[in-house]
Amino acid sequence: MADAVCTVISARSVPTPTDLGADDLVSWLAGELASDAARLSVSLSRVSVGLPGAVHLQNHSVTNAPNLAVVERPGFFDALERIADTQLGIDNDANYALMGEQRYGAAREASTAVMLTIGAGLGAGISIEGKLLRGRYGLVGEFGQLPVGPLGTPLENMVTGPGIMRHAAELGIALPSPADLFLPSDDRAVRKLRQSFDQALLIVLAAAVVSCEPEVIVLGGGISRSLAPDLPQLEAALRDNLGSGPSLRLSELGEFSGAIGAVIASLHRLYVQLGIDENDLARLPRHREDALSRLE
Numbered sequence: 001m002a003d004a005v006c007t008v009i010s011a012r013s014v015p016t017p018t019d020l021g022a023d024d025l026v027s028w029l030a031g032e033l034a035s036d037a038a039r040l041s042v043s044l045s046r047v048s049v050g051l052p053g054a055v056h057l058q059n060h061s062v063t064n065a066p067n068l069a070v071v072e073r074p075g076f077f078d079a080l081e082r083i084a085d086t087q088l089g090i091d092n093d094a095n096y097a098l099m100g101e102q103r104y105g106a107a108r109e110a111s112t113a114v115m116l117t118i119g120a121g122l123g124a125g126i127s128i129e130g131k132l133l134r135g136r137y138g139l140v141g142e143f144g145q146l147p148v149g150p151l152g153t154p155l156e157n158m159v160t161g162p163g164i165m166r167h168a169a170e171l172g173i174a175l176p177s178p179a180d181l182f183l184p185s186d187d188r189a190v191r192k193l194r195q196s197f198d199q200a201l202l203i204v205l206a207a208a209v210v211s212c213e214p215e216v217i218v219l220g221g222g223i224s225r226s227l228a229p230d231l232p233q234l235e236a237a238l239r240d241n242l243g244s245g246p247s248l249r250l251s252e253l254g255e256f257s258g259a260i261g262a263v264i265a266s267l268h269r270l271y272v273q274l275g276i277d278e279n280d281l282a283r284l285p286r287h288r289e290d291a292l293s294r295l296e
Contacts, residue, residue: 001036001044002263004270006285008294010040013255022070023079030083044086046269048262050093052121054138060090064142067121067162089265094123094141095132096261097251101218102127103264103285104292105252110215111282114141114208114246115257119221122156122204128212130282143207149200158200161223168193182226201227202237209242220251256295 001009017028029049037044053065053072060077070076081088098107098115107113111130117123122144126133133140144156157163161178168175173189175181181194208217219227227234231248238245251257268281276284285291 001040001042002267002291004267005288005291006260006263006267007288007291008260008263009042010036011256011259011295012036016068018068020070022073022076025070026076026080026083029080033084033086046087046089046266047084048089048091048096048265049080050096050258050262051090052093052123054142055090055092055095056136056138057091057134058136062090063138064145087269089269091132091134091265092123092125092138092141093117093258095125095134096259096265097123097220097253097257098125098127098218099132099261099264100253100257100259101220101251101261102130104260104287105257106218106249107216108287112212112214113216113218114212114214115218115220115251116204116208116224117221118159118201118219118223120161122160123221124204124208126208126212126214133212141208141211143204146203146207148203155200155204159197159204159223164193164197164223167196178223179226198230202234202241205234205238205248206241209238209245214246216247216249218249218251220254220257224250253292253295256292260292 003009014032020028033044033047051062051071052068053062055062062071065071077090094115094117097117098113101107101115102113112128115125124141124143126141144154146155148155149158164178164181165175171189171193173193181197185191205217228250235245235248253260267285271281271284272278
């Protein structure tokens with residue numbers, strides 16, 4: 001939660017329950033909002049919710065969200081807005097993460113940037129000259145849907161945590177966790193699996209580069225933390241393949257990048273209502289070093 005100039009008032013991280021039906025998830029989200037507002041004795045003017053998958057902003061629908069499929073149910077957004085009793089906005093969670101990183105994090109000096117979140121799923125946000133690129137159906141940046149693997153396997157199944165574990169099981173590899181794939185190993189099968197991951201990741205990065213020629217690609221999500229030692233090598237591979245390439249950086253805001261972006265999106269809706277020109281929103285809220293102090 002933040003005030004009208006993006007000074008964070010309160011921040012906490014709560015796992016999203018993935019075993020709830022649509023109605024129960026709506027009630028849970030609304031309850032979390034109401035609980036925090038009551039604890040802080042504040043009223044919420046606007047709320048933004050980041051969702052996985054392709055978010056259609058015109059009809060408030062979601063597709064391609066296999067890791068939280070209940071949000072694809074028709075009317076999910078309307079039910080949440082009704083029970084939360086506040087002005088609600090939604091977008092892809094990677095879009096919000098990019099907004100946060102571009103204003104306060106690893107891409108704050110880049111006008112054109114891409115955010116890739118690699119964890120349980122693969123998400124991407126694209127910003128050109130400070131403006132998010134969304135498309136009519138929310139499919140812009142859905143690189144994970146590209147059928148580039150064997151027999152048309154989507155990229156998402158080759159680079160995400162569940163995809164890594166599924167591929168390892170198919171190959172008979174006893175991999176304790178996705179993070180173990182990035183540890184040194186003498187096992188030929190593990191090394192082959194890692195090579196498959198590296199090739200798929202390079203395709204994702206190349207797709208991001210040719211989509212908008214970003215100055216920076218920010219990597220977030222659980223898998224990205226294991227990639228820190230490999231960033232220089234990946235930058236070099238992009239330059240070798242494409243002739244030039246962006247700077248690859250890990251997220252600076254971590255798990256709160258999407259939350260900060262959601263705050264910014266809420267503030268942008270407020271600013272427009274107050275009469276601020278939409279062309280000026282890319283520079284707002286103004287960057288202040290102390291704004292995110294409560295996240296530290």
